[in-house]
Amino acid sequence: MCDVADRRLSVRIQQRSPIPLDLDFTCDPGDVLAIFGASGSGKSTILRSIAGLYRPEHATIRADGETWSDTASKAFAPPHRRAVGMVFQEYALFPHLTALGNVMTALGHRPSTERRSRAEDLLRLVHLSDHQDRRPHQLSGGERQRVALARALAREPAVLLLDEPFAAVDRMVRRRLQDEIDELRRTLDIPLVLVTHDFDDVVRLATRLLILERGKAIASGALSDLTSRPDMPWLRDAVGLGSVFDARVVRRDPERGLLELTFGGGTLIASNRVLDAGTVVRVRIAARDVILATSEPDGLSLHNVLPGTVTALNADPAFDHIVVQIAVGEVLLLAEVTRDAIARLDLTSGKRLYALIKSVSIGVIPDFRSI
Amino acid sequence: MDWTALRVSLWLGAGTIAILLPFGIWFGRLLAIHQFRGKVFVEALVTVPLVLPPTVLGFYLLVMFGARSPLGQAFQSLVGQTLPFSFEGLLLASAIANIPFVVQPIQRGFEAIPSDVRDAAACCGLTPWQRFARIEVPLAWPGILTAAILTFAHTLGEFGVVLMVGGNLPGETRTLSVAIYDRMQAFDDRSAGVMAATLLVIAVATLMLTTTLSRRVGVRRG
Numbered sequence: 001m002c003d004v005a006d007r008r009l010s011v012r013i014q015q016r017s018p019i020p021l022d023l024d025f026t027c028d029p030g031d032v033l034a035i036f037g038a039s040g041s042g043k044s045t046i047l048r049s050i051a052g053l054y055r056p057e058h059a060t061i062r063a064d065g066e067t068w069s070d071t072a073s074k075a076f077a078p079p080h081r082r083a084v085g086m087v088f089q090e091y092a093l094f095p096h097l098t099a100l101g102n103v104m105t106a107l108g109h110r111p112s113t114e115r116r117s118r119a120e121d122l123l124r125l126v127h128l129s130d131h132q133d134r135r136p137h138q139l140s141g142g143e144r145q146r147v148a149l150a151r152a153l154a155r156e157p158a159v160l161l162l163d164e165p166f167a168a169v170d171r172m173v174r175r176r177l178q179d180e181i182d183e184l185r186r187t188l189d190i191p192l193v194l195v196t197h198d199f200d201d202v203v204r205l206a207t208r209l210l211i212l213e214r215g216k217a218i219a220s221g222a223l224s225d226l227t228s229r230p231d232m233p234w235l236r237d238a239v240g241l242g243s244v245f246d247a248r249v250v251r252r253d254p255e256r257g258l259l260e261l262t263f264g265g266g267t268l269i270a271s272n273r274v275l276d277a278g279t280v281v282r283v284r285i286a287a288r289d290v291i292l293a294t295s296e297p298d299g300l301s302l303h304n305v306l307p308g309t310v311t312a313l314n315a316d317p318a319f320d321h322i323v324v325q326i327a328v329g330e331v332l333l334l335a336e337v338t339r340d341a342i343a344r345l346d347l348t349s350g351k352r353l354y355a356l357i358k359s360v361s362i363g364v365i366p367d368f369r370s371i
Numbered sequence: 372m373d374w375t376a377l378r379v380s381l382w383l384g385a386g387t388i389a390i391l392l393p394f395g396i397w398f399g400r401l402l403a404i405h406q407f408r409g410k411v412f413v414e415a416l417v418t419v420p421l422v423l424p425p426t427v428l429g430f431y432l433l434v435m436f437g438a439r440s441p442l443g444q445a446f447q448s449l450v451g452q453t454l455p456f457s458f459e460g461l462l463l464a465s466a467i468a469n470i471p472f473v474v475q476p477i478q479r480g481f482e483a484i485p486s487d488v489r490d491a492a493a494c495c496g497l498t499p500w501q502r503f504a505r506i507e508v509p510l511a512w513p514g515i516l517t518a519a520i521l522t523f524a525h526t527l528g529e530f531g532v533v534l535m536v537g538g539n540l541p542g543e544t545r546t547l548s549v550a551i552y553d554r555m556q557a558f559d560d561r562s563a564g565v566m567a568a569t570l571l572v573i574a575v576a577t578l579m580l581t582t583t584l585s586r587r588v589g590v591r592r593g
Contacts, residue, residue: 053490079493086494092487096509105505106495155496 004028006065009159009191011050015057019045023217025210027159027191034202034223035195037212038238043195044089046212047161050193051086052079063191064158082159085152089164091144093136099123099147100132106154122150126180142173149181153188162194166201178204199239203284204365211235227284228332230314230323241323241334242286247364249279258303258359265329269303270362282365287323289361290335293354294345304357308333310349313342322347326355372565375542376550379458383546384526387465388519391473394466395518399477400507404489421471429535432464436536461537461544468532472521480514481507513585520581524574 010026019042027033035043048054050061052068055076061069063084068077085106093102103119110118123132126146136144145165152160165181166174182205185192194205202209202223209227210220213234219226226232227244235241247263252275259275261268263283275281296305308328315322321336324347333355337347345353402414420428436454437443446454454460484507492502508515530548537544539553547566554563 048490051490051494053493079490080496080498084494086491088487088491090485090487092485092491094488094492094506094510105492105497108496108501151491151495155494 007063007158007190009050009063009193010061011046012060013046013049013056013058015059020215021045021056022215023210023212025217025220027193027208029189029191030185031207032185032192032194032205033208033210034206035193035210035212036199036202037197039197041212042215043197043212044163045215047086047163047193047195050159050161051084052077052082083155083157084159084161085155085157086161087145087148087152087163087165089167091136091148091168093144093147093151095136098133098135099128099139099143099150102136102147103150103154106151109156119150119154122154123147125153125184126150140173141169142177145169145177146180149184153184158190160188160190160192162192164196165194166196166198181205203244203282203363224331228325228334230312230325230334231316233316233319236319236323240286240288241336242284242289243331243333244282244284245331247281247283249275249277249281251277259364261364263329263331265306265308265327265331265333268306268357268362269359270364271359275364275366279366284363284365285333285357285361286363287334287336289357290326290333291356292324292326292335292337292341292345292347293356294351296354297356300356301358302356303359304355304362306333306355306357308353308355310347310351310353312349313347315339326353328355372562372569373545373547373550373554376545376547376566377569379542379545380527380547383458383462383465384523386462387469387526388522390462390466391469391522392515392519395470395473395477396508396515399474399514399518400481400503400511402474402478403481417474418471420468425468425529425531426535428468429464429532432467432532432536436460436463455536456538456540456544458537458543461533464532464536465526465529468529469522469525472525473518476514476517476521477511478514480511480517483514484510516584517581520577524577527570527573 007029008026012024013021015021021042023046025033035046037043045054049056049059049069058071059069060072067075068082069075094105097105100119100123103122104115107115107118120129120132123129126149128143128146128150131139131143136147139147166177169177178201194201196202206223208221209223211218211234218234219232224243224245227242232241245263247261247268249259250262251260253260257271259270261270261281261283268283306328308326310324311327311332312325313322322339322342324335324337326333326335335355402410433455434440435442438447438453443454454463488506489502492506497505528548530552533544533546533549539545539549545553547570551563551566554566
């Protein structure tokens with residue numbers, strides 16, 4: 001049980017109809033794999049297959065050191081025999097049971113004398129102790145989501161599955177729930193698979209990313225690797241390109257409203273956030289916010305002038321701009337520039353230049369464990 | 372007032388519920404949850420007793436129960452008496468005539484449970500039987516209750532099928548509704564009136580019970 005490879009979730013699914021699916025991925029304990037794609041691309045079907053609620057034509061699913069599905073050997077464990085916690089898109093709480101009753105339903109593997117106190121502990125964990133006797137219709141959207149999360153955790157799952165977990169709550173609640181899930185992830189140490197069509201969820205929670213287009217995995221890998229690739233037209237059209245990487249707060253300068261961050265490529269100045277020195281943050285820099293210069297400029301208002309080397313150029317005829325990948329230390333940044341700029345600056349692979357970024361263009365997400 | 376007829380009516384109502392409810396829960400749930408080829412035909416077949424004139428239904432049941440039919444022969448060799456014009460035959464006929472009243476509300480009850488909720492129950496580690504008993508039945512309860520009460524009320528009021536299959540044997544197949552007809556034929560308006568009023572009171576009472584119970588379920592659920 002202690003071996004990481006043993007607790008890894010590995011999934012291979014292939015089918016032609018009714019929903020075409022073709023993908024193959026693994027997710028280690030402690031990782032959050034985000035399956036990102038448009039609505040109708042088969043995302044939920046993948047989660048349902050892992051849970052055993054759907055049986056694809058061909059599937060091999062292993063988790064918790066066991067084979068859950070293997071169509072080749074006709075092995076199939078029904079959903080109630082899989083240690084899987086699932087949070088459904090509409091939460092799917094049991095309407096005739098209280099919050100406590102909902103959580104207790106998933107505690108059948110525990111002795112009956114322990115169930116109640118265990119359920120109370122879980123509701124406390126999701127900050128719902130005051131509402132344990134309420135029924136789902138007496139709870140707000142965010143509260144229902146928390147009950148669903150507590151119920152999923154009650155099973156003591158070997159894999160946690162989240163199906164569009166924030167789709168039905170407003171922006172403010174969403175942020176708080178994202179933070180709570182991120183906090184949980186650190187203590188759980190199990191594979192976590194998140195299905196979403198909102199890139200904000202990906203940037204905030206994922207460590208690994210799988211991009212799904214019409215049921216086919218078109219790219220998968222570590223979040224920082226995929227987001228720094230210049231040849232991702234699907235991502236470019238859906239959310240805009242932009243590198244995501246981790247950094248640490250070195251110093252806070254409240255007077256000037258600035259934050260000094262250190263990252264694999266040196267130092268970044270971001271605009272004001274109420275963060276303390278030492279905090280690990282996740283940073284996203286949109287490709288269209290990066291300006292390139294061949295010599296170090298002078299007399300500019302912006303703070304970040306990062307020396308780097310061009311590592312790749314991507315000229316997609318279907319796209320107006322050229323995407324330039326620049327290595328700044330160990331970190332790869334992307335910049336979107338016009339074809340005219342490429343010609344004027346004579347940009348080729350290997351050329352040394354400066355990446356210019358305004359401090360307000362740096363998206364900082366606090367409190368993140370490293371990728 | 373024909374107390375024997377009232378007793379036969381009440382026994383017939385209770386017996387029909389006892390036979391039909393387990394079948395209705397199994398079959399209604401099957402129709403609600405599973406998709407299969409020919410489902411539309413099966414659903415139409417289930418509804419047929421609702422639109423058929425009771426005499427037509429009674430005629431076919433009589434043919435089906437007859438001494439020359441396999442069912443009639445089997446029953447006779449097993450029990451030693453014939454199905455038609457017996458309480459057992461009447462009970463079986465009543466159960467068949469009431470199929471739509473049981474299956475449809477129960478089917479609607481199970482259909483109202485979102486498939487995600489059933490899936491969530493499976494993901495909570497509940498076995499199929501636990502899911503059925505702890506999640507599905509409590510949620511489909513209003514439909515099951517409606518089915519039971521409709522069946523009871525409809526059985527008390529059934530006339531055509533009873534007369535065709537059961538005839539008019541006191542203490543065996545003479546129900547209250549047949550007894551009313553019998554008294555009217557004999558120009559005994561007073562007895563007929565008392566019995567008609569009794570049926571009316573029972574009908575209103577059962578419907579009040581349904582409304583109250585389903586409202587209570589509604590409050591619990593929101």
